[in-house]
Amino acid sequence: MGKVLTAIGLMSGTSMDGIDVALVETDGETIVRRGPSAGYAYEPRFRDRLKLGLEDAKLIRKRDERPGVLAELERDLTFLHAQAVKAFLQENNLLAGNVDVIGFHGQTVLHRPDEALTVQIGDGDLLARETLTDVVYDMRANDMAHGGQGAPLIPAYHAALAQGLSDGSDIDAPAAFVNIGGISNITYIGAGESIIAFDSGPGNTLIDQWVEAHAGIPYDQGGMVAAEGSVLPELADRYLAHPFFSSEKRRSLDRNDFLPPAAAEASLEDGARTLAHVTAAAILRSARHLPQMPATYIVCGGGRLNPVIMKDLASLTEAAGGRVLAAEALGLNGDSMEAEAWAYLAVRSLRGLPLSYPGTTGVIRPVSGGRLARPAPASTGTSARSV
């Protein structure tokens, strides 16, 4: 058993809605003590800049290139993360000296696993200097360098949480964690130590893009728009017939792999309703690739706050012999789980433990990853090394 470290995780996900921050005390293995968490929303103007950055990112051919707005965006994104850390520490009466390491995901601006290219902007050196704390960042690259998809990485943390749950709760096995973020992913907790995971389909990004384009709102809060509409079966079937769901190889997703419908294809309400259905149905479609259909789906991520998605997910899983639980029903936090994961993975990185496995990303063997940036004295600059 390793030393228990205090880690902060920082996540800016594909929804690009803000920065999630969480504190975890962990040995990077079985000890996981979850501390406080918080979310710091981006200003609409910064969100718009991120969206522009996604366009410029399409020009990237090598992962350290920063064409167009991306260099400035990376710097500003990093400063916003530093501000979030400082606010979080202050709100929780903590000092930088109380934290051993920060796990910094950054913002994915491009993910092309078929070309072994994944780009998360975020300057680890700058964040280390600004927060005066060690920072582990760029955690997806080594997985890709070893034949993995670079995502999802949260499954190692799901597995640690599952070990904690199996002590006390009466959830039916096999269980699966489902993260309904911008994109959804699923982690299957099999017997023994086996975990299988993959991205399972579009999460909230299609709904967000649809309601933003046609109602000028960033997301369908409480599923209110969808609740007024009906599922358009042909449109839903078109999404669910995407080769992603039937391919033999499980492939991680880029935000642009699925695009919203054309304006003329649906009314605002029917479009939102259909896309909510697609989000739920996609999880079940992808679950068919697991060794067994899960008996319990533990749901985290912002999509669990959309009752229309959750109702469809509940009825589809029931029909397949399973049931759905929001993470909170098990004492977990569905909003902060990804940020917690980045804290946990940072400690694993420091200890050289695997972040990914053949069953989670398709990597050739379990591999660690991440780069370490330390806040060195100003005269010598920051020192970064690969871990």
Ligand SMILES: Nc1ncnc2c1ncn2[C@@H]1O[C@H](COP(=O)(O)OP(=O)(O)OP(=O)(O)O)[C@@H](O)[C@H]1O
């Ligand atoms: N109250 C709510 N009602 C409906 N939907 C919500 C609500 N709150 C959040 N969401 C949805 O959840 C999304 C954010 O989810 P989350 O923070 O899990 O995504 P993320 O971390 O950016 O994504 P990813 O896991 O893909 O990296 C929002 O964009 C919105 O679509």
Ligand SMILES: CC(=O)N[C@H]1[C@@H]2OC[C@@H](O2)[C@@H](O)[C@@H]1O[C@H](C)C(=O)O
């Ligand atoms: C490349 C990238 O950033 N992928 C994200 C995205 O958002 C959800 C899904 O797609 C997942 O694969 C991943 O994030 C989670 C947190 C992960 O790596 O586990």
